[in-house]
Amino acid sequence: MKSIAIIIDNKKITTEIGKTILEVAKENGIEIPSLCWHPDLDVKATCRVCVIEVKGKNCLFTACSTKVEEGMEIITDSPKIRKARKINLELIISQHREECGDCVYSLGCELLKMAKEYDADFQKHEDRRKDFPAYRFGPSVLFDSSKCINCRNCVEVCEKQGVGFLELEERDNIWEVVPSKDPKKDCIYCGQCLVHCPVGAFEAIGEFEGSENVLTKEKGKTLVVQFAPAVRVAIGEEFGMEPGEDCTEKIAAGLKQLGVDCVFDVCVGADFTTSAEVEECVECIAKNKNLPVLTSCCPSWVKYIEFYEPKFIKNLTTARSPHIILGGVLKTYWAKQQNKKPEDIVVVSVMPCTAKKYEITRKELEIDGMKPVDFVLTTRELAFVFKRHGIDLKKIKGVPCDNPFGDPSGAGIIYGASGGVLESAIRTAYKKLTGNDFPGLKFEAVRGMEGIKRAEVDMGGRIIKIAVFNGIGNAKKILEEVKKNPDAYQYIEVMACPGGCIGGGGQPVPMTPEIRAKRAKGLYNIDVSKKIRKAEDNPEIQKVYKEFFSDKEVYEKICYTKFSQKEKEN
Amino acid sequence: MVFRSIILYNIDMEMNIIEKLKIAELKGRGGAAYPTWMKWNLVKEAQGEKKYVVCNASEGEPGVFKDKYIFKHYSEDVINGMQLAMETVGAEEAYIFLNKEYFELFGDQLKKIIGHLNIKLFKKQGHYLSGEETTLLNELEWKRPEPRLKPPYPVTNGLFDYPTLVNNVETFYCVSKIAKDEYKKTRFYSISGDVENHGVFELPEDWSVKKVLEEIKNWPKIDFFVQVDGGASGEIFLPEELDCPAKGNGAIIIYDKKMTDPMQLMRKWAEFFVKNNCDKCTPCREGVYRLKEMLDQDKLDKKIVEELFFAMEETAFCPLGKGVSRPFKSLIEKLKL
Numbered sequence: 078m079k080s081i082a083i084i085i086d087n088k089k090i091t092t093e094i095g096k097t098i099l100e101v102a103k104e105n106g107i108e109i110p111s112l113c114w115h116p117d118l119d120v121k122a123t124c125r126v127c128v129i130e131v132k133g134k135n136c137l138f139t140a141c142s143t144k145v146e147e148g149m150e151i152i153t154d155s156p157k158i159r160k161a162r163k164i165n166l167e168l169i170i171s172q173h174r175e176e177c178g179d180c181v182y183s184l185g186c187e188l189l190k191m192a193k194e195y196d197a198d199f200q201k202h203e204d205r206r207k208d209f210p211a212y213r214f215g216p217s218v219l220f221d222s223s224k225c226i227n228c229r230n231c232v233e234v235c236e237k238q239g240v241g242f243l244e245l246e247e248r249d250n251i252w253e254v255v256p257s258k259d260p261k262k263d264c265i266y267c268g269q270c271l272v273h274c275p276v277g278a279f280e281a282i283g284e285f286e287g288s289e290n291v292l293t294k295e296k297g298k299t300l301v302v303q304f305a306p307a308v309r310v311a312i313g314e315e316f317g318m319e320p321g322e323d324c325t326e327k328i329a330a331g332l333k334q335l336g337v338d339c340v341f342d343v344c345v346g347a348d349f350t351t352s353a354e355v356e357e358c359v360e361c362i363a364k365n366k367n368l369p370v371l372t373s374c375c376p377s378w379v380k381y382i383e384f385y386e387p388k389f390i391k392n393l394t395t396a397r398s399p400h401i402i403l404g405g406v407l408k409t410y411w412a413k414q415q416n417k418k419p420e421d422i423v424v425v426s427v428m429p430c431t432a433k434k435y436e437i438t439r440k441e442l443e444i445d446g447m448k449p450v451d452f453v454l455t456t457r458e459l460a461f462v463f464k465r466h467g468i469d470l471k472k473i474k475g476v477p478c479d480n481p482f483g484d485p486s487g488a489g490i491i492y493g494a495s496g497g498v499l500e501s502a503i504r505t506a507y508k509k510l511t512g513n514d515f516p517g518l519k520f521e522a523v524r525g526m527e528g529i530k531r532a533e534v535d536m537g538g539r540i541i542k543i544a545v546f547n548g549i550g551n552a553k554k555i556l557e558e559v560k561k562n563p564d565a566y567q568y569i570e571v572m573a574c575p576g577g578c579i580g581g582g583g584q585p586v587p588m589t590p591e592i593r594a595k596r597a598k599g600l601y602n603i604d605v606s607k608k609i610r611k612a613e614d615n616p617e618i619q620k621v622y623k624e625f626f627s628d629k630e631v632y633e634k635i636c637y638t639k640f641s642q643k644e645k646e647n
Numbered sequence: 648m649v650f651r652s653i654i655l656y657n658i659d660m661e662m663n664i665i666e667k668l669k670i671a672e673l674k675g676r677g678g679a680a681y682p683t684w685m686k687w688n689l690v691k692e693a694q695g696e697k698k699y700v701v702c703n704a705s706e707g708e709p710g711v712f713k714d715k716y717i718f719k720h721y722s723e724d725v726i727n728g729m730q731l732a733m734e735t736v737g738a739e740e741a742y743i744f745l746n747k748e749y750f751e752l753f754g755d756q757l758k759k760i761i762g763h764l765n766i767k768l769f770k771k772q773g774h775y776l777s778g779e780e781t782t783l784l785n786e787l788e789w790k791r792p793e794p795r796l797k798p799p800y801p802v803t804n805g806l807f808d809y810p811t812l813v814n815n816v817e818t819f820y821c822v823s824k825i826a827k828d829e830y831k832k833t834r835f836y837s838i839s840g841d842v843e844n845h846g847v848f849e850l851p852e853d854w855s856v857k858k859v860l861e862e863i864k865n866w867p868k869i870d871f872f873v874q875v876d877g878g879a880s881g882e883i884f885l886p887e888e889l890d891c892p893a894k895g896n897g898a899i900i901i902y903d904k905k906m907t908d909p910m911q912l913m914r915k916w917a918e919f920f921v922k923n924n925c926d927k928c929t930p931c932r933e934g935v936y937r938l939k940e941m942l943d944q945d946k947l948d949k950k951i952v953e954e955l956f957f958a959m960e961e962t963a964f965c966p967l968g969k970g971v972s973r974p975f976k977s978l979i980e981k982l983k984l
Binding site for chain 1: 796936960961962
């Protein structure tokens, strides 16, 4: 990269050619307000709030789309700039119906922050969209178009996901975001629209009017809450903590304070999933049946396959996802142990995900007519309820999760990051097939935030080709590859969200690559701190297998599922 | 030897034509008035596996109809100009981007003239903005009709990311005339509104608007004002301000001052912009909407109007958005509204 010298607000800066003014300003701690700009997305320059002046030029430029040039002198604050930002903010505000008390941007609403900074008048124009509709996508995502500011980030991210369900349609001569009527397009509930919307026009169903009820104990019932790996390294952000900080015990303490009877860890469920999945996977590979095996713990990915690529349904591993298995174990094995009726146990899963709200509505997951999990809350919803009850995670003293399902292996922890499911499976399968531990119990090649990761493992003489994808857009490419060459891979992990579940649609906003990387690092740190690093070594798992899963019928019922082609639902 | 002589002929010809365009001082006739020879040279110099030539015939603003006239009378010259462009910049493929009406009217006739040449007709899907060249390229690629970020410019990254020369119908006509040494520095004026002689007139490009109107016996006897460069985005001039040549696309619209309701006129413009802008950027989408809202309610808040114009001029994404204020501002100022 060619190095150049520029000046921003009288500060001399050396930077590289090819970067935008906004990027250079951010790198140097100079704040330029912006709404539509997002590091995951292309520069669209639609909101026009990041305007700046360039010395010697008459008009204003948008910092997000203007590249730096040698000798450029940039001014980021002047009466002219302030005037332009204020007017554009007032125009944006007049198309956004404010509902600040019930917004996913609980702490960090950029629009509100800017409105204050630039003294924007909320009453200048009447709300253009006050009567615009709200669209509901399954039991997962709500798009309230009366809050949309037409930045089109959602449309772009939905396209990037390879889904294209959100589109533009002309309504009263203005192109507005709408769900597609195309019978070949449907929402996969990943919630990436939500985490890329700068103004909270998207929310999970239930956010936040229904959140508190779910965690309010009903008389005579046992309220059990289990939370997913990715939740513990992100929820702290809602309380001003750093992304990646481990809040496992703080979450347990907060839930106890809310009156929850038992708090369990979905990572233990992940240990069950790993065991069940490896069993199936080893068999498929040995028999060369239904290869490549595709992971199925991501419900958005499953919905994608069922709707867009049904011919790959047979490749999905039928092992149930972690919170579903654990929910099933709780309502059967544990209920018996505790002398409780299954119908008196309410299982709530706190997930980093909007699609998990959809997953629990799947009929085929029922065990003798009983739902393994009754409710799903997002990470944001749990934070909301904590705050409502004056519980500050930053200050609260942590307590361990309850037994017997409160202490996972390290392998269960890393499920929350892209590559984690596969690494957990490899740790178990490698031991099973070679008799040894996977070298260092660290599978570097599948870790990290890249969208596509490929590797080969020597499993005692047989080379297994594996691939890890995050983002459905990337997964689409792999399916094309597999269609051409069915032997290209034997085992593929796919997570719909960038970075895996840590970047899920139920996680705190804002969400950037940096934040995702820190959350993932948090999980790997916890993994290393665990004495037990492989799923099958978890004594709680061993106990259930011995005492309960010896009955093959019970085992099948609780740990495995099936999939079927889906019609358009939205 | 025959082969070599063809190459020599081509080199000779292309040196000639770009040089000739330079000498003729031809500027783009779509409105932006970029020197044609420079654009041709940029595409010629640009590196690319492939190159394209595109003729912009998306003409769609009220009061602008000179491209229609040119197709009616001089289609051969337009195609000839395009062919010269293809040979000169090294493009094997070209498109004529026609608005729906022109596609119906001239499609067959153009196909006949095109014959075996690799020039394809493309029917516009209905968007004024595709007059803006990057919007037009998006439409040609079946993408959403909205402008692209610049740079990169179409001369290096145009249609399907290949170097692309986009010129207006009239520009290609002029190129043909220049190549044949028949160019007399004329341009086509679209004349409409409250005058006797409507129509398109080919007259010297350096004539003042006043002279144009006088020569074609169109100087109104009534009190009037004119709009130059398009019946929506054109600027308003009073009779005493017409000593300069017409800019942009050469459209001149005459309004009877007594009979024209300025609020109604502005409503018409606002309606046009609301319908035809791309809605991509905040100031143009919301600014035009608010302007129309105020006009519909028949009350223009001077302060808000000034703010909206400021935001559009300073921060709109594309030239259309930046230019929205021009007709309104000049009308308000000159009619002292």
